[in-house]
Amino acid sequence: MKVIADENLALTDYFFADLAEIDYRAGRGIQAEDLTAANALLVRSVTKVTPALLEGSAVEFVGSATIGTDHIDLAGLATNHVEVTHAPGCNAQAVAEYVVTAILTLQPERVQAGTDFCLGIVGLGNVGSRLAQLAQRLGWRVIGTDPNVQLPEIENLSFAQLLAESDAISIHVPLTHTGQHATYHLFNTQTFEQMKPACLLINSARGEVVSEQALLNDIAKTQRPVVLDVFEHEPIISRNLLDHLALATPHIAGYSLEGKARGTQMVYQAFCQHFKREASKQFESQLADMPVLFNLKQPLSTQLLPLLPQLYNIRADDQALRAGLNKDGMVDAAHFDYLRKTYPLRREWAAYGDQSF
Ligand SMILES: NC(=O)c1ccc[n+]([C@@H]2O[C@H](COP(=O)([O-])OP(=O)(O)OC[C@H]3O[C@@H](n4cnc5c(N)ncnc54)[C@H](O)[C@@H]3O)[C@@H](O)[C@H]2O)c1
């Protein structure tokens, strides 16, 4: 059995080394000729998986250790009877922690803001619902919008109401181009006009959900604080855009050790089912114990701010990205991908003593 795997998957050897010969590749560079002798392909989000990529190969199983699937031609692969699996929810907690970190880093006074700070969540699936829980533990008013989901514990509003009422908006929708609720350029000139000028915008979903040009025009008018983990022209980012962002990170919102390992494990389980092997491994056995930082008896809101530098220094990620601007005024793919390949995976906050995160 031969497997081609993106080198950025976590714990690939642990899960797969005794099941197959593994050939590691840079995800963005995987080509059809790499796959001719492969039975399975394991990717993350940067490999465009199409019938053309698999043509002439023996690949019958594709696993993506990610939540998003917009890089995979699901219909095309189904037509060719290739099994495709992904990892719903695997790094949802990491993204929720990223968003809270971004808000508290830019606006530390929000830690005890009570009900006068309103967080609007667009998309109430795995990530949005985790973020809602965390935000409510911090005492924030949480509102959300989703055409398919209502969360009983928050106020569920229309998109227009959410745009008008939020002091911060965090986007957690998949990238979709068709259908009634398509999300491509969901944030455009008209939507920006409906938001409070000072409303913080955080996009850690997919870059194309926000129109970059409309965003730049809006920031020029409003000086709105904006945090981007994903970019419309990713992995290329212009100095002009970076200069207008409060925080910018290289698509690492979901890069917790647990999130990446959980993603690989979910793919491993589907792989074993497909190839009729026993799946008995658990990623938790591979994780180191961390020092206890949280006092379980104290509310999260009183502890989080002083602990943030130890838990996640988002400004370091922002600085590392900006340090990659080249002489042409661009962050290029090589720098963007280098930061992601060498990323020191964060631990999720539950590792520091509070299992209820
Ligand atoms: N930056 C990162 O590292 C990172 C990590 C994980 C996920 N993501 C992205 O975040 C997306 C969301 O993740 P998830 O786990 O919450 O997905 P999910 O599928 O669990 O939830 C997505 C939700 O969005 C809703 N939705 C769809 N169209 C909408 C619209 N027009 N308006 C409002 N809601 C809409 C859906 O009904 C669904 O409930 C993923 O598809 C992925 O692209 C990014």
Ligand SMILES: O=C(O)[C@H](O)[C@H](O)COP(=O)(O)O
């Ligand atoms: O959809 C997801 O799960 C995330 O966007 C994922 O973290 C991205 O995967 P990668 O960037 O490692 O290819």
